[in-house]
Amino acid sequence: MKELKQIHAQMLRTGLFFDAYTASRIVAFCALQQSGNLHYARLALTQIANPTSFTCNSIIRGHTNKNLPREAVLFYQEMITQGLAVPDRFTFPSLFKSCVDLREGKQLHCHSTKLGFASDTYIQNTLMNMYSHCGCLVSAHKVFDKMVDKCVVSWATMIGAYTQWDQPGEAIKLYDRMEIEGLKANEVTLVNVLTACARARDLGTARRVHKYIDENGFGFHAVLITALMDAYCKCGCVSLARDLFDNMPEKNLVCWNIMFNGHVEDSDYEEALLLFREMQLKGVKGDKVTMVSLLLACSHLGALELGKWLHAYIGKEKIEVDVALGTALVDMYAKCGSIEIAVRVFQELPEKDVMTWTALIVGLAMCGQGEKALEYFHEMQIGGVTPDAITFVGVLVACSHAGLVDEGISHFNLMSKTFGIQPSIEHYGCMVDLLGRAGCIAEAEELIQNMPMAPDHFVLRGLLSACRIHGNLEAAERAAQQLLKLDPNHVGTYVLLSKIYSSLRKWDEAEKVRELIAERNIKKPPSCSLIEVDGVVHEFVKGDSSHPQSSEIYNMLEDMINRLKKAGYVPDKSKVLLDVEEEEKETALSLHSEKLAIAFGLVSTEPGTPIRVVKNLRVCSDCHTLTKLISRVYNREIIVRDRIRFHHFKDGACSCRDFW
DNA sequence: TCGTGGGAAC
Numbered sequence: 001m002k003e004l005k006q007i008h009a010q011m012l013r014t015g016l017f018f019d020a021y022t023a024s025r026i027v028a029f030c031a032l033q034q035s036g037n038l039h040y041a042r043l044a045l046t047q048i049a050n051p052t053s054f055t056c057n058s059i060i061r062g063h064t065n066k067n068l069p070r071e072a073v074l075f076y077q078e079m080i081t082q083g084l085a086v087p088d089r090f091t092f093p094s095l096f097k098s099c100v101d102l103r104e105g106k107q108l109h110c111h112s113t114k115l116g117f118a119s120d121t122y123i124q125n126t127l128m129n130m131y132s133h134c135g136c137l138v139s140a141h142k143v144f145d146k147m148v149d150k151c152v153v154s155w156a157t158m159i160g161a162y163t164q165w166d167q168p169g170e171a172i173k174l175y176d177r178m179e180i181e182g183l184k185a186n187e188v189t190l191v192n193v194l195t196a197c198a199r200a201r202d203l204g205t206a207r208r209v210h211k212y213i214d215e216n217g218f219g220f221h222a223v224l225i226t227a228l229m230d231a232y233c234k235c236g237c238v239s240l241a242r243d244l245f246d247n248m249p250e251k252n253l254v255c256w257n258i259m260f261n262g263h264v265e266d267s268d269y270e271e272a273l274l275l276f277r278e279m280q281l282k283g284v285k286g287d288k289v290t291m292v293s294l295l296l297a298c299s300h301l302g303a304l305e306l307g308k309w310l311h312a313y314i315g316k317e318k319i320e321v322d323v324a325l326g327t328a329l330v331d332m333y334a335k336c337g338s339i340e341i342a343v344r345v346f347q348e349l350p351e352k353d354v355m356t357w358t359a360l361i362v363g364l365a366m367c368g369q370g371e372k373a374l375e376y377f378h379e380m381q382i383g384g385v386t387p388d389a390i391t392f393v394g395v396l397v398a399c400s401h402a403g404l405v406d407e408g409i410s411h412f413n414l415m416s417k418t419f420g421i422q423p424s425i426e427h428y429g430c431m432v433d434l435l436g437r438a439g440c441i442a443e444a445e446e447l448i449q450n451m452p453m454a455p456d457h458f459v460l461r462g463l464l465s466a467c468r469i470h471g472n473l474e475a476a477e478r479a480a481q482q483l484l485k486l487d488p489n490h491v492g493t494y495v496l497l498s499k500i501y502s503s504l505r506k507w508d509e510a511e512k513v514r515e516l517i518a519e520r521n522i523k524k525p526p527s528c529s530l531i532e533v534d535g536v537v538h539e540f541v542k543g544d545s546s547h548p549q550s551s552e553i554y555n556m557l558e559d560m561i562n563r564l565k566k567a568g569y570v571p572d573k574s575k576v577l578l579d580v581e582e583e584e585k586e587t588a589l590s591l592h593s594e595k596l597a598i599a600f601g602l603v604s605t606e607p608g609t610p611i612r613v614v615k616n617l618r619v620c621s622d623c624h625t626l627t628k629l630i631s632r633v634y635n636r637e638i639i640v641r642d643r644i645r646f647h648h649f650k651d652g653a654c655s656c657r658d659f660w
Numbered sequence: 661t662c663g664t665g666g667g668a669a670c
Contacts, residue, residue, distance in 0.1 A: 093661055125661045156662045191663040198664095226664045257665045292666040327667040358668040393669040400670095429670030458670050644670090 001037055004029055008044065023048045024055040031062030038062050045084075053085040061094040069098035076108075087115060092123050096130035105134050125153045132161035152186045160192040168200035175205070185212070187224050194227040198234040206231040222248070226255045233262030253287060260293040269297035270537065273306070285317055288325045295328040302614030302641055303532045304336035311345075321349065327356040334363025337612050337639040337646055354380075354388050361394040366645045368656050370402025374411075389421050396430035400437060401645055403659055408434040425451075429458045436466025437659070441475045457487050464493065468500045476500050491517060491524045529597035530614040533604050540600070543591040549603065556599040561590055564629045572622040594623050594640060602634060610637040618642045618660075628652050 008026055011017035017026070023044070030041035041059060045051060056079045063072035076095050079085060092112045099105045109127060117123045124147050131140035144150070144158045155178050162171035175193045178185060185193075190209055197206040210228055218224060225244055232241035245251070245259050256279050263272035276294055279286070286294070291314055298307035311329060314321060321329070326349040333342035346352070346360050357380040364373035377395050380387065387395075392415045399408030412431055415421045423431075428451045435444040444463055448455050460483045467476035476497060483493045494517045501510035517524075526541045538547065547553060561569070571590075594615050601611035619627075619642045631638050632652035640647045648655035 097661085122661055127661095129662070151661095153662050158662095160662060186662085188662045195664070223664050228664095230664065252664090254665050259665095261665065287665095289666040296667080322667095324667040329667095331668070353667090355668045360668090362668060388668090390669045397670070424670090426670040431670095433670070456670090462670070 001030070001035060001040070004036075005040075017047070018049070020048065020050050020052050020055070024052050024058070027051075027055045028058040031058040032065065036062070038066060038068075051084050053088045053091060056085045057088070057090045057094070060091065060098070064094040064098045069100060072098035073104065073108075080111075087111065089117050089120050089123060092117065093126040096123075096126040099130050100133060102131075102134040102136055105130050105136075119148060121147070121149050121151055121154065125151075125157055128154070128157050128161065132157070132164065135165075137161060137165050137167075152184065152189060155183065156186065156189040156192055159189060159196065163192055163196040163199060166199070168196035168198075168202070171196035172200060172202060172205050187218060187221050190218075191224055191227040194224075194231040197231040198227075201235050203232075203235040203237065206235060220249060222250065222252060222255070226252070226258060229255060229262070230258045233258060233265065236266070238262045238266040238268070251284075253284065253290070256284065257287075257289045257293065260290060260297075264293050264297050264300075267300070269301050272297045273303075286313070286319070288314075288319050288322060291319060292325055292328040295325075295332040299328075299332045299335040301530055301532065301537050302336050302612055303535075303537050304333075304338055304612060305532055305535050306537075307332040307336055309535065323349075323351045323353050323356060326351065327353075327359050330356060330363065331359040334359065334366065335641070337367075337641060337648070339363055339367050339369070352383075352385070354385050354391060357385055357387075358391045358394050361391060361398060365394055365398035365401055366641070367648065368401045368645065368659075370398040370404045370407070373398035373402075374404075374407060377411075387419065389424060389427070392419075392421060393426050393430060396427060396434060400430055400434035401656075401660075403438055405434060405438045405440070423451075425453055425456055425459065428453075428455075429462055432459050433462040433466070436463050437469065439466075439470050441466060441470060441472050445475060445478070455482070457483060457490065460486065461492060461496070464496050468496055468503070471500070471504060473500060473504060488520065489522050491522050494522065495524075525616070527593050527615070527617045529593035529616075531597040531601050531612065533601070538597070538600060540593045540596040542593050544593065544596055547596075547600065549600065552603050553596060553599045556603045557590060557595060560595075560599060560602070560630065560634075561626075563633055564626060567629055567633050569626060569629050572625060592620065592623050594619060595626065598627065598630060598638060601638075602630075602636070608635065610639060612639045612641075614641045616643060618644070619647060624654065624658070624660075628654055 004026065008017070011022065011026070017023050027041045027044050030036040030044065031038055041062060045055065045059060048055065059075055060072050063069070063075060072095060080087065092108070095108060099108055112123055124143055128140045128143045131143065140158065140161050144154060147154055155174065159171045159174050162168065162174065172193065175189070190213065193209055194206060197209070206228065213224065213228070225248060229241040229244050232238070241259065241262050245255060248255065259275060260272045263275065272294065276286070291310055294310055295307060298310065330342050330346045333339070333345055342360060342363050346356065349356065357376065361373045361376055364376065373395065377387065392411065395411050396408055399411065408431065412423065412427065415427070416423060428447065431447055432444045435447065444466060448459060448463065460479050464476055464479040464483060467479060480493055480497045494513050498510045498513040501513065528539055528541045531538050540547065594613050597613045598611060601613070605611065619640060624647065627638055627640065627649045629652060630636065631649035638649040640649070645660060646655065647660070
């Protein structure tokens with residue numbers, strides 16, 4: 001700018017600036033160059049008596065490029081009202097790009113048509129894009145249909161518009177039409193189609209595009225490969241994406257992020273974290289998108305220390321905490337059993353939306369803090385945030401876990417009456433759980449009878465587990481029958497039913513159910529527990545002896561059980577499925593994965609440190625009793641997250657008040 | 661003129 005100003009001054013002295021063409025270059029430089037100055041461009045313009053359309057177009061483009069859309073449109077208005085210059089075909093592309101209002105967009109469309117640019121391909125392409133951005137896909141398509149000379153850009157734009165407006169199926173159809181008409185696609189077309197494949201989970205098309213890329217010699221194109229990776233990830237083919245990723249000559253942050261997210265969505269949290277360490281070794285820094293994915297991994301693993309480390313990293317690297325990242329932080333602290341920090345982080349967030357509030361409500365629900373969850377639910381509405389269907393799932397879960405039957409029912413009614421949200425099967429699932437858990441089995445059955453859809457396995461399993469808690473065999477058999485019809489290969493049904501039989505001492509029936517599992521060759525998912533020590537997540541499965549410190553762990557386990565027996569512990573063998581000798585039952589119990597994880601926690605952390613364990617299944621009653629005692633005898637807080645909620649053990653009691 | 665990634669639920 002310093003040099004430009006000198007040139008400008010000389011031009012004024014020599015009179016060269018009064019030549020419109022020469023002056024236009026001064027304006028264009030100031031308006032368009034990185035080092036330019038838009039304000040100066042507009043000042044210079046005021047000194048030009050007869051600016052050309054080129055000069056004015058530069059000003060418009062300058063505002064568009066610097067993301068000042070309002071100013072671009074306002075300047076156009078000035079240009080025509082003051083008659084600065086007549087718009088030409090170069091005026092409209094950047095003008096359309098800056099137009100976000102449909103009404104205004106139509107006016108500009110009208111201008112361009114009156115000026116004779118109706119069939120200019122360049123203008124029509126940007127016009128389509130403008131209509132799409134203004135949310136009028138129909139108009140965008142009308143422009144597309146009427147185009148006589150459609151070029152690659154036209155097709156790519158329309159495909160992109162469909163994808164953007166959540167109609168990936170239509171986008172893919174359009175691409176198919178292109179292929180049929182024998183048209184060549186370019187990189188952008190393919191990126192847009194792949195984005196559509198990702199949204200539509202269309203693996204077939206993604207593979208076809210991949211083949212097309214290989215066969216048409218596109219060479220290495222980072223964005224294209226990145227889009228392909230994402231499509232593979234979203235279609236559940238993470239390893240295909242990983243192959244592409246590993247072979248990329250250069251990896252930008254977006255492709256790292258896609259890979260982190262791919263592994264997280266694939267439930268491979270450890271792999272996501274390993275990959276992050278690899279990225280750090282390469283000296284690449286994460287951004288807010290990276291943090292969201294990694295925090296999600298921590299949430300699933302219950303890796304609080306790692307989560308805290310990421311939180312500190314966000315602060316250290318000055319990563320902007322926007323709503324999505326804020327929500328991920330709240331979710332991480334809540335799901336890692338640190339609800340107090342979750343609440344504090346939540347309160348300090350500058351921006352919260354319905355997802356943020358919902359994450360907190362769900363977090364409180366999981367801790368059994370139903371009343372608090374309801375308080376936040378009301379505070380949220382006072383703050384002007386409208387709850388959605390998922391928020392209500394959280395509210396109902398909160399009521400369910402805290403035994404707030406009446407509140408649950410009233411909120412269930414409130415949902416449709418006041419908020420116009422029709423209850424979905426998820427909401428009915430919560431209600432069945434709520435009623436069943438509180439012992440109202442008949443009411444739960446009646447609700448299932450009267451709901452507008454057929455019960456799914458969540459609903460029926462909720463009923464069945466309520467029957468187990470309350471020892472209602474008749475209702476259990478009815479629920480189990482339906483469940484077995486619906487999903488005969490789900491081991492949970494057999495296990496629950498068999499547990500009900502054995503708790504009622506109907507050993508023969510229990511055995512019969514157990515035999516069915518073997519006969520039908522149904523695979524049991526292994527029960528496993530995770531515990532994080534010094535930032536490393538250790539995994540234990542039932543009866544595990546693969547851990548390097550296994551002998552220490554088993555010694556501790558023995559010590560634990562002996563000390564607890566002295567403190568009054570009697571193993572609860574009634575829920576053990578196996579029809580074996582009493583002693584073996586005791587051994588089977590003592591090998592439950594959470595007991596191993598807790599024993600490991602006791603040997604590998606300082607006295608007094610809280611122990612946090614995450615389980616993939618629900619805790620059994622024996623482990624629950626035992627853990628209560630451990631918390632007293634070993635003077636440790638123990639926080640166990642099971643498949644659906646938290647148990648916070650302290651001084652011999654559990655936060656669930658034995659209601660789970 | 662057209663292009664890649666992230667947050668809440670039974």
